[in-house]
Amino acid sequence: MESNHLIQTVLIYALPVLFAITLHEAAHGYVANYFGDSTARMLGRVTLNPMNHIDVVGTIVMPLVLYFATSGAMLFGYAKPVPVRFGNLRNPKKDMVWVALAGPAINLFQAILWALVLFALTGMNVQERFFLAMAQGGVMVNVVMFAFNLFPIPPLDGGRILVGLLPWRAAISFSRIEPYGFFIVMFMVMIGALNTVWMQPLMTLTYGLIDWVLSPLDTMIQSTI
Numbered sequence: 001m002e003s004n005h006l007i008q009t010v011l012i013y014a015l016p017v018l019f020a021i022t023l024h025e026a027a028h029g030y031v032a033n034y035f036g037d038s039t040a041r042m043l044g045r046v047t048l049n050p051m052n053h054i055d056v057v058g059t060i061v062m063p064l065v066l067y068f069a070t071s072g073a074m075l076f077g078y079a080k081p082v083p084v085r086f087g088n089l090r091n092p093k094k095d096m097v098w099v100a101l102a103g104p105a106i107n108l109f110q111a112i113l114w115a116l117v118l119f120a121l122t123g124m125n126v127q128e129r130f131f132l133a134m135a136q137g138g139v140m141v142n143v144v145m146f147a148f149n150l151f152p153i154p155p156l157d158g159g160r161i162l163v164g165l166l167p168w169r170a171a172i173s174f175s176r177i178e179p180y181g182f183f184i185v186m187f188m189v190m191i192g193a194l195n196t197v198w199m200q201p202l203m204t205l206t207y208g209l210i211d212w213v214l215s216p217l218d219t220m221i222q223s224t225i
Contacts, residue, residue: 012130016114016138018050020107020145021079025053027102028082035095037088045082055080081155093171097164100157107146108206114138115210119217139210147202151194153185154178 026047029040040046045053054060058078089095118135126132150158155178163171177184188194 012133013137013141015134016141019138020110020141021059022048022050022053023106023110024103024145024149025079025082027106028084028099031102032082032084032089032099035098036090037085037099039085039088040082043083053079053082093164093168097161100160100164103157104146104149107142107149108209111139111142111146111206112210112213114142115214116217119214143203143206143210144199146206147199150202151185151198153181155181156185 025045029046032039033041033046055078058080084099086092086096086099089099114135118132118139121132121135149156150161152158152162154160154163154175159174159178159181163175166174185194188197
């Protein structure tokens with residue numbers, strides 16, 4: 001029974017996760033290339049092929065181990081980061097913000113698209129649980145990625161955005177925590193602080209934003225009933 005539940009969960013989330021990861025990383029590479037750094041493009045990372053972005057440990061092994069170890073209560077993973085040589089950007093400090101923002105922005109866009117799919121399925125009175133669960137999972141996965149990656153600690157996207165926005169002296173000082181950033185984030189995840197202080201508040205706001213974006217469509221449909 002447990003194995004059947006795991007297979008069903010994997011099938012529901014496989015497509016949303018692949019799209020979320022692939023487009024997130026490709027967006028970083030595309031924007032970096034646009035602003036002058038072709039490193040990611042030359043290494044084949046500006047692509048929609050998920051195999052070029054998947055990290056075996058971070059994308060597959062770690063989430064599965066955490067799923068079994070916590071009975072599904074905790075999931076965490078990562079893809080291979082897109083290589084960006086910020087010194088190659090035309091305006092490194094300013095352009096860094098756009099490169100970093102591209103990943104979370106594409107996740108927010110995908111969350112809205114999956115919400116539209118769910119809206120359409122519900123509107124057409126589709127009862128198939130698998131497709132409804134996949135659409136709901138698509139919204140959740142992308143909202144989680146959007147919120148998590150905006151956490152303002154480098155090397156997460158939010159940290160790079162903050163470095164790009166701070167004055168030079170403050171930016172240099174703050175960027176020095178990057179070698180320890182991953183461990184800081186993991187510690188906050190393990191003690192639950194990241195979820196309480198950052199993830200839940202930002203995810204609530206993001207769900208509210210998605211509802212606001214879709215509200216005109218809902219109003220239009222209700223007026224035709």
